[in-house]
Amino acid sequence: MSEHRTGAPGRVKEVTSLANPLVKDIKALALKKFRDQQNAFMAEGLKLVIDALDLGWTIKTLIFAKSALGNQAVEKVAARTVALGGDVLEVSEKVLTAITRRDNPQAVVGVFTQRFVPLKDIRPHSNDVWVALDRVRDPGNLGTVIRTVDAVGAKGVILVGETTDPFSLETVRATMGSIFAVPVAKTTPEGFLAWRKDFPGTVAGTHLKGAVDYRSVDFGNRPVLLMMGNEQQGLPDNLANGCDKLLRIPQAGRADSLNLAVATGVMLFEIRRNALKL
Ligand code: SAM
Structure with a gap:
């Protein structure tokens, strides 16, 4: 040397x-x-x-x-x-x-x-949008979600339970730099449910058994917490019960479900519809 x-x-x-x-x-x-x-x-x-x-x-x-x-x-x-x-x-x-x-x-x-934002420091207001990911497993999915959160101007990502590492090389690559712009918090399901009690807006879960078409919801001018389920198992009952609504993205073909990152993108573009200008 x-x-x-x-x-x-x-x-x-x-x-x-x-x-x-x-x-x-x-x-x-x-x-x-x-x-x-x-x-x-x-x-x-x-x-x-x-x-x-x-x-x-x-x-x-x-x-x-x-x-x-x-x-x-x-x-x-x-x-x-x-x-x-x-x-x-x-x-x-x-x-x-x-x-x-x-x-x-x-x-x-x-x-x-590395930098994580402490969950207790996240105090959403006005029309802030946060995404909570339940036990996300795939680094490509996590990186893509972080990039999409950045692209739509949502506020950040909360990782719930055992998840893939946001700071792995694969995740960081998939974020295309958004890892530096998007705050990430991590917590247990219990910690999340306790924090969620004070959430001042709508907690919208997505679920394949959701009764509500996501396009019919008026997200209004309030904070939104979008809750997405694990790739294999979807949202467990305790997290699903913690949501104000369970939304479904209607599908027409043979696929059972959408990829997690794609579903998150569809939801975020709808929730942020009025904030997105050409
Ligand atoms: N087998 C899993 C299940 O039964 O829920 C599939 C999970 S899916 C690959 C991962 C996550 O993306 C789901 O938990 C949900 O949050 C979201 N998702 C995917 N497709 C969806 C749809 N059509 N409607 C609502 N949420 C969807």
Whole structure:
């Protein structure tokens, strides 16, 4: 490992060996156990890293490919990282491939501190929309929901029960950067039901046995909490009973149900209909 200066102010470490302890720690972030231990996660791509810094996320390490040396935008972000107290690693393509577990990796990867919003700090008002996901299992679904929440201007996501990790590489990839813009809370079913008691608006569950067509509901100018069920089992009775209404998205074909993220998208575009302008 050597140290030198790029065009950016601040020290940059050059790393080419997969055995380097810094690289080992970053590679370990592929596993939830180590993400939790380090309270960290990885996000790939220069634009994502810049957005994250602009939104005030704490960067621990910036990793960039040797081939990006001399790129002004990369050097600027490296200088910002150093100024914020983070480390900067200039690595070989081999190291980047190992870190991201991907051929043709992005030239820039950021390691950030995880951030959850405490449930007790979520106090919805006016026409805020929040999405609660019951035991979401699939990282692609979770990432897609976070991205859709961002796209429609909903406020955030509450993860209920045992769920897939919002900070896994797959989830972060599927959010396309929205992980940095959308607050995420996590809680137990009991914690959720206790918090829900003070929810000042409509708690709308979606259920294949829902009696109400989602298109017939006037969501009005009040907060809405949209509750979505687990991919395999749908909403359990305790969470379904905690909803003010159980809505169904009518279907016409042979499929039993919609994919969770698609159903969430259909619902969010309806609930936010009046807020969405071309
Ligand atoms: N086998 C599961 C069941 O019996 O509920 C299917 C779950 S579905 C893949 C995942 C979630 O998406 C559901 O719990 C519900 O929240 C929502 N969903 C999917 N299709 C829906 C529909 N047609 N109407 C209402 N909600 C739907």
